[in-house]
Amino acid sequence: MYSQMGELSSRQQKILQFLIEFMDDNQYPPSVREIQDGCDISSTSVVDYNLRRLEEKGYIHRGKEISRSISLESNQSKRTIPVPILGKIAAGVPLPMPSESDVWSSDQEMLELTEDQTQGKKVFALMVEGTSMIDALINDGDIVVLEPTSSCDNGEMVAVWLKSENETTLKKFFHEGEKIRLQPMNATMSPIYVDPANIEIQGRVVTAIRSM
Amino acid sequence: MYSQMGELSSRQQKILQFLIEFMDDNQYPPSVREIQDGCDISSTSVVDYNLRRLEEKGYIHRGKEISRSISLESNQSKRTIPVPILGKIAAGVPLPMPSESDVWSSDQEMLELTEDQTQGKKVFALMVEGTSMIDALINDGDIVVLEPTSSCDNGEMVAVWLKSENETTLKKFFHEGEKIRLQPMNATMSPIYVDPANIEIQGRVVTAIRSM
DNA sequence: CCAAATCAAAAACATATGTTCTAATTAACA
């Protein structure tokens, strides 16, 4: 019972498994002889042979004559980006604009996100407190990831500070003539119309995350 | 103008910078001589000397007599876990249970998540299609991350396959006497009562993610 | 069953690479 074209032999699977675990434990790839020991293989040439096969089949990549230069082609775990949870957003709590110092203060509560989720932007996060945002499909305990901005386009979901009411909420933003319409995402809720001078946009919502 | 106790000399900063970039480009740490070249240092002993200092000060870690065994102590960006998006969940679409082969098929659409979000469990993901789940604060285009399970506790949010209707939905699960109550998360929606034989639990919702 | 391809085993080879030694140079300090 052996492998076909793109398939892996049991030995190759074992090596691949070992590679993953080794690079997980240590922070560097194993040498040929470490693979040999770890997989109970009698010869380095057998390791080399199967590594060539793994490279042919696209599972790994190797540098020529470079020690420990194996890298996993698939499982290239993308690096994560630490995102600061700057605070909680709820009724009545004004939200300070994030500054560089905030982002780099180390005792900040942090969230690890992938580049997919941050979309390559310098973002910060807020924890939603209470159910006041439930109209925007955002529940108590949810985390919203925002890209800092002071302006936005129509239809974008933004964190808006209502100066007169000293309150920050998440709404959809629409510029309509002299006024600005802040639209909850639930059709059963009524929009709020405010004067442009009365609001300050704090960030555009990039992602919302809910942990159960 | 030189370094104090915990500070880094300009050469050590340069080396540290090079380490980060090198391990970012390639997937393995550099050798002493590659550091030498990359930082315009005249001798390997100088590299070794400064690497010792960097290790003393806790910036890196090295293995003895092991090539390319440098790992960054701080910037250990947490690894991400590839999560397969097995399909879409919507009205009328039965959802096959994920198998090992599914997880390893490479042409699967993938999502990169952090360990925080998967909670260390072997999870899979589904894309929500349509607004039929809006009662559970889950919108069209959202991604739900599920832990495979065939049983669950009361109150947990699960993906349930209703056999008779050949339909999979996300609901809160309650075992009540002879029947099972499947409760939407919105109080204005009515629960569904079903026979235990008529359902099959496919997974427990761990996380929900919405990208804007 | 035979021939070709695939895989494994053992040993040897070449060099990539961490380490050490000694001396020179520069910075810190009192």
Added chain:
DNA sequence: TGTTAATTAGAACATATGTTTTTGATTTGG
């Protein structure tokens, strides 16, 4: 300033490590 510690230089050493070669076993396909 002189003395000590920190850093740099160059070279050589020891071995860790990728690679090759040869031989033999095992599988595959007709």
